[in-house]
Amino acid sequence: MQVFKLFFMVLKKNIMTPMIYIIVFVAILIPMSRAGAAEKTFKDASLKIAVFDEDGTAESAALRDFIGRKHEIVKLANDRDKIMQALYFESVDYVLIISDGFSDKLASGDTEGMFSTYHMHETYSTVIASQLLDSYVSSVRGYLAGGMDMAEASAMAADAVLQEAEVTIARSESGGVLSSSSASYFRYLAYILVSVIISALCPVLLKLGKKEFRFRTNCSCIKSSSYTLQLIAGSVAFIAVIWLLMMVVSVVQNGGMFAGNAWFAVLNTLIYTLVCTAIALVICSFEPSDTVVSLVTQIIGLGSSFLCGVFVPMSLLGEGVLAAAKFLPAYWYVKATEMLGGNEKFDAERLAMYMLIELGFAVALMLIALVVNRVKYTGAAIKLPKLAGENAK
Numbered sequence: 001m002q003v004f005k006l007f008f009m010v011l012k013k014n015i016m017t018p019m020i021y022i023i024v025f026v027a028i029l030i031p032m033s034r035a036g037a038a039e040k041t042f043k044d045a046s047l048k049i050a051v052f053d054e055d056g057t058a059e060s061a062a063l064r065d066f067i068g069r070k071h072e073i074v075k076l077a078n079d080r081d082k083i084m085q086a087l088y089f090e091s092v093d094y095v096l097i098i099s100d101g102f103s104d105k106l107a108s109g110d111t112e113g114m115f116s117t118y119h120m121h122e123t124y125s126t127v128i129a130s131q132l133l134d135s136y137v138s139s140v141r142g143y144l145a146g147g148m149d150m151a152e153a154s155a156m157a158a159d160a161v162l163q164e165a166e167v168t169i170a171r172s173e174s175g176g177v178l179s180s181s182s183a184s185y186f187r188y189l190a191y192i193l194v195s196v197i198i199s200a201l202c203p204v205l206l207k208l209g210k211k212e213f214r215f216r217t218n219c220s221c222i223k224s225s226s227y228t229l230q231l232i233a234g235s236v237a238f239i240a241v242i243w244l245l246m247m248v249v250s251v252v253q254n255g256g257m258f259a260g261n262a263w264f265a266v267l268n269t270l271i272y273t274l275v276c277t278a279i280a281l282v283i284c285s286f287e288p289s290d291t292v293v294s295l296v297t298q299i300i301g302l303g304s305s306f307l308c309g310v311f312v313p314m315s316l317l318g319e320g321v322l323a324a325a326k327f328l329p330a331y332w333y334v335k336a337t338e339m340l341g342g343n344e345k346f347d348a349e350r351l352a353m354y355m356l357i358e359l360g361f362a363v364a365l366m367l368i369a370l371v372v373n374r375v376k377y378t379g380a381a382i383k384l385p386k387l388a389g390e391n392a393k
Contacts, residue, residue, distance in 0.1 A: 003208075003227050007234030010204045017294075018200035018242075025192045026249060047093040047125055050076040050086070059103035062154035066136055067096065069162055071129070087120045094119050094129050106140060107150065135161045177261040182254045183341025186265050189246060190272065190310045190330050190337075195301040196242055197276040198283060201235060202293045205284045235277070243273045264351060265340050271358045272333045278365035285372040304330040314338065329361040 049071045053060045067073065074092050076083065086092045095118040105114050114137065119126045139157035140150075148156065178186070208231065247266060251257055258266065283296055305311050307321060308330035314322065325331040336354040338344050 001230060003230035004234050007204060007208065007231060008238075010207050011200065011234075011238060014200060014203040018196040021192055021196045021199065022245070025188070047071045047129055048074045048091070049094045049096060049129070050074045050083070050092045052078050052095075052097045054100045055098050055102040057103040059106055059150060059154060060098045062151075062158070063098060063102070063136065066154075066158040066162075069158065070132065083118060087118060090120070094126055096133075103150075106137065107144070109141060111137070132161065177346060178265055178337075178340045178342070179254065180341065182250065182262070182265070183337060183343075185250055185253050186269060186337045186340075187310055187334055189250075189269060190308070190333050191301050191305040193242070193246070193269070193273055194276045194279065194304065194330070195297055197239065197273070198280045198297045198300065199294070200242075201238065201277070201280045202284050202288075202297075203290060205231075205235070205280070206287060206290075206293070209284065209287070239273060239277055243270060261346070262340070265337065268333060268336045268340070268355055268358075271355050271362070272329065274362040275329045275333075275358055275365070278362045278369065281369040282365050282372070285369045304328050307331075309334040309338070315343075329358050332357045332361075 049067060051064050051067060051073055053064055064073070071094075076086055076092060076095070083092075083095055087095065097116040097118075099113050099115055102114050105111070115133070117130060117133075136157055139160050140153050143153035143156050144150065246269070250266075279300065283293065288296065304325075307317075307325045308314075308328055309317060309325070310330065314334065317325075322331075332354045335344075336351055336358075339346055339351055339354070
């Protein structure tokens with residue numbers, strides 16, 4: 001098992017790059033998958049607001065009560081330095097000063113100088129708070145124009161502005177077998193698998209395939225068939241470790257073992273791992289340098305991820321992009337993952353078709369690697385110099 005041991009000795013020297021991919025994946029992409037899978041619902045924020053009433057009328061008191069129904073009223077001394085300090089340390093989010101003469105301006109329709117506001121950051125919450133004040137003032141004027149008195153108009157305006165609409169979230173009935181976070185995890189896995197396998201496997205195979213090493217191996221007692229089998233065994237062992245590691249992480253991320261049709265996601269990942277291995281073999285057959293391998297890894301990993309819906313959802317990609325992506329194996333891997341995640345109605349036959357297309361890519365790529373190697377070595381054999389005796393003849 002000399003070649004098998006040598007495989008892992010060389011792999012040990014080139015393991016840093018794939019380990020970086022895995023560490024980044026576990027540290028960043030898993031939280032991203034969970035955050036991206038979180039339910040997209042809007043929740044109106046409740047701010048801590050300090051209100052200073054300089055008008056002291058029933059109308060200004062009604063405005064203060066209106067704000068208290070939506071936000072938390074915070075007591076604060078009416079001192080500029082203390083207000084700035086409270087905003088800086090975020091003990092308050094918003095400061096409202098109801099100016100003297102507010103009630104008269106509200107009745108007359110004058111909008112200038114009704115109140116002043118202070119806040120540290122222009123966030124959506126502070127913008128909504130400002131819009132809430134504008135909506136209240138507009139509603140009061142509308143009710144006044146309708147013939148109501150000020151007290152009734154203020155009460156009706158507060159109820160109208162704070163009225164909440166009942167929202168029903170439409171959910172897909174497509175029967176997803178993966179949770180949203182697990183589906184996101186398996187989708188991102190397409191980028192990690194191809195990047196890790198190419199960046200780790202190619203440098204090892206290229207070094208062990210150098211002429212100097214092969215010539216010494218041919219001169220040794222190791223048979224060519226034994227050399228090939230040990231090289232395959234080392235590659236299979238490494239790929240199996242990577243795949244199992246990713247599956248263990250997926251179980252931890254899922255919060256337990258998968259059940260039922262969710263195991264199709266594991267099978268889909270195994271098939272795609274074979275595809276990534278075949279891609280690495282095709283790259284190695286052209287004997288590129290380490291720099292070229294690194295460049296090709298980025299092109300294949302990032303390019304296929306953006307085109308095939310790994311980083312950008314397929315629903316946001318154009319028809320032309322999706323049509324071109326069908327010629328890439330990552331597209332069919334993501335399609336299967338999308339179906340298992342519930343974005344497409346679950347259909348066992350269609351899912352099997354997606355996986356068979358991936359398997360077809362793996363077989364085709366391996367055949368390409370074999371043909372390239374066969375042509376390369378045949379051409380090398382044809383170019384061998386003739387023996388001295390043959391030249392004499």
